[in-house]
Amino acid sequence: MRAVICAGPPTSGKTTVLRHAARKLAERGRRLAYLKIDVQYCDEDELFARELGIPARKVYSGDLCPDHCSVLVLGDALAWAARESAEFLLVETAGLCLRCAPYIEGGLGVIVLEATSGMNLPRKIGAMLTLADLAVVTKIDLVSQAEKEVFRANLLDAADIPVIETDALHGINLEPVVRRIEATPELVEPSRLRGSPPMSVCTICAGKKEIGWEHHYGVVRALDSDLFYRGQ
Amino acid sequence: MDIREISLIGGFGKAGGREPVARLDMRMGDVVSIVGPTGSGKTMLINDIALFADANTPSRRRVLVNGAPPPAIFQEDPSHNPIALITQHTTFLSDLPVREFLRIHAKIRRAARQESVVEETLAFANELTGEPIIERSAMTELSGGQTRALLVADAVVIGNSPIILLDEIENAGIDRLRALELLKRYRKIFIFVTHDLRITLLSDYRVVLLGGAMQAIVARAEEERRVAGRIGLLDGIMVDVRNRLRAGERLAERDLIGELEQVLAAPSAEAVR
Ligand SMILES: Nc1nc2c(ncn2[C@@H]2O[C@H](COP(=O)(O)OP(=O)(O)OP(=O)(O)O)[C@@H](O)[C@H]2O)c(=O)[nH]1
Ligand SMILES: Nc1ncnc2c1ncn2[C@@H]1O[C@H](COP(=O)(O)OP(=O)(O)OP(=O)(O)O)[C@@H](O)[C@H]1O
Ligand SMILES: [Mg+2]
Ligand SMILES: [Mg+2]
Ligand SMILES: [Zn+2]
Numbered sequence: 398m399r400a401v402i403c404a405g406p407p408t409s410g411k412t413t414v415l416r417h418a419a420r421k422l423a424e425r426g427r428r429l430a431y432l433k434i435d436v437q438y439c440d441e442d443e444l445f446a447r448e449l450g451i452p453a454r455k456v457y458s459g460d461l462c463p464d465h466c467s468v469l470v471l472g473d474a475l476a477w478a479a480r481e482s483a484e485f486l487l488v489e490t491a492g493l494c495l496r497c498a499p500y501i502e503g504g505l506g507v508i509v510l511e512a513t514s515g516m517n518l519p520r521k522i523g524a525m526l527t528l529a530d531l532a533v534v535t536k537i538d539l540v541s542q543a544e545k546e547v548f549r550a551n552l553l554d555a556a557d558i559p560v561i562e563t564d565a566l567h568g569i570n571l572e573p574v575v576r577r578i579e580a581t582p583e584l585v586e587p588s589r590l591r592g593s594p595p596m597s598v599c600t601i602c603a604g605k606k607e608i609g610w611e612h613h614y615g616v617v618r619a620l621d622s623d624l625f626y627r628g629q
Numbered sequence: 630m631d632i633r634e635i636s637l638i639g640g641f642g643k644a645g646g647r648e649p650v651a652r653l654d655m656r657m658g659d660v661v662s663i664v665g666p667t668g669s670g671k672t673m674l675i676n677d678i679a680l681f682a683d684a685n686t687p688s689r690r691r692v693l694v695n696g697a698p699p700p701a702i703f704q705e706d707p708s709h710n711p712i713a714l715i716t717q718h719t720t721f722l723s724d725l726p727v728r729e730f731l732r733i734h735a736k737i738r739r740a741a742r743q744e745s746v747v748e749e750t751l752a753f754a755n756e757l758t759g760e761p762i763i764e765r766s767a768m769t770e771l772s773g774g775q776t777r778a779l780l781v782a783d784a785v786v787i788g789n790s791p792i793i794l795l796d797e798i799e800n801a802g803i804d805r806l807r808a809l810e811l812l813k814r815y816r817k818i819f820i821f822v823t824h825d826l827r828i829t830l831l832s833d834y835r836v837v838l839l840g841g842a843m844q845a846i847v848a849r850a851e852e853e854r855r856v857a858g859r860i861g862l863l864d865g866i867m868v869d870v871r872n873r874l875r876a877g878e879r880l881a882e883r884d885l886i887g888e889l890e891q892v893l894a895a896p897s898a899e900a901v902r
Contacts, residue, residue, distance in 0.1 A: 516723050543788070
């Protein structure tokens with residue numbers, strides 16, 4: 398299984414980017430599965446299932462921090478994608494916490510940022526940007542050439558990663574994103590988180606990087622369960 | 630890379646047929662107009678150029694630079710892109726103050742003489758606007774006309790882009806003929822999408838679009854310079870009439886006929902100017 402974790406602030410264009418990329422990948426015969434993690438509402442799973450006919454599902458984190466939730470359920474989700482005989486699992490995060498970075502070692506971490514956000518945004522984002530492999534800048538159709546250049550310079554100032562500017566709405570310049578996804582290697586077990594989310598209130602926060610609820614304590618959940626307590 | 634020529638290899642129109650114009654070559658120094666009715670694909674054509682289309686847009690056109698496929702760096706890093714597209718947007722989204730934004734942009738472009746380049750950009754922009762731009766104000770506070778003026782000035786001076794695409798500059802609230810005059814001082818390829826007949830007549834050639842396809846490339850004939858001159862005189866009358874109406878005056882038919890007769894009587898040489 399190859400994992401693509403796509404993070405980025407709400408409405409930055411994560412779905413739009415993944416949708417175009419997924420279509421191109423599907424056209425080349427790649428088998429995909431899609432998972433969206435959100436707090437209390439999202440309908441991307443229906444979109445991916447309807448438009449691309451790929452296995453797609455969602456999980457609501459409810460009272461959990463959505464990025465922590467993703468750490469708990471991702472182990473199950475990778476197994477689910479494998480059962481669906483997918484080669485790639487595309488995960489779209491809720492993107493609510495800029496300090497959390499739900500990227501995993503060996504997977505492709507993609508941050509999606511919109512060019513229309515403030516020029517200083519890249520400086521405000523921590524791990525979600527710095528631990529990513531690739532930054533996709535969307536909505537370049539809405540800004541001037543000069544703004545594009547200044548946004549990129551600020552981004553590169555904050556993180557030394559490749560930047561791809563796109564007009565995701567019209568599917569423009571997504572080919573390089575697709576190439577990066579295709580080049581993602583197979584995951585090596587066990588999957589581990591790249592960084593530690595801040596604020597030590599649970600075993601994930603406290604630095605335990607193992608993927609899968611079986612490795613964590615406190616209030617946890619599985620992909621198909623409600624929240625439950627797992628004590629030591 | 631020293632750009633001498635950019636070419637557009639014809640693709641397909643909206644109805645799916647091959648474009649009548651198989652190839653459009655634009656050489657350094659050319660001033661080009663893209664003309665055609667609303668919806669005929671003018672914006673699409675300059676977007677194709679701006680994206681270095683490679684048979685991957687709906688028109689399936691391809692762009693060549695100096696006769697060859699463009700280097701990847703043009704698209705990988707916006708500050709290495711030789712093309713500046715001035716779209717119909719009239720707002721900035723950047724909240725930085727004007728001078729600071731220009732300074733950052735000049736630094737990214739590694740412009741020598743950063744400070745003087747910023748001065749030159751502001752001066753250029755102010756020549757196009759009615760009200761001068763206040764350098765301390767945020768980019769977002771500029772008026773529509775000021776925004777377009779600054780975009781044009783930034784692309785020409787700081788960006789120093791050899792190829793400039795302008796979508797309907799006549800609707801920008803800036804003096805279009807003054808803009809054309811200032812722009813022509815720089816040696817670049819200028820491509821105007823325009824409904825304005827004077828911009829069209831001041832161009833070296835015009836590309837005629839219909840149904841999403843390039844129909845013809847029409848070079849400006851020598852005689853059309855004289856036609857343009859006389860239309861300029863007519864334009865002067867219109868401007869004068871507009872000013873008089875704005876000043877609360879009444880118009881007399883006799884005056885208008887007199888002015889029109891002067892346009893007819895003007896010697897060809899004077900009409901050209
Ligand atoms: N103009 C323009 N609009 C875009 C672009 N990318 C995305 N959008 C629009 O931005 C809005 C939000 O895009 P989504 O892809 O739903 O954003 P998201 O990051 O998935 O949002 P959440 O999942 O709700 O956090 C939609 O209306 C998109 O059509 C772009 O490159 N240009
Ligand atoms: N060769 C083509 N193939 C497919 N679609 C095309 C082609 N050319 C143009 N179109 C489509 O036709 C529509 C109108 O084109 P466009 O916006 O470029 O027109 P325009 O000439 O700029 O109009 P206006 O004068 O109103 O600005 C757009 O949706 C565009 O995508
Ligand atoms: Mg989404
Ligand atoms: Mg148009
Ligand atoms: Zn936690």
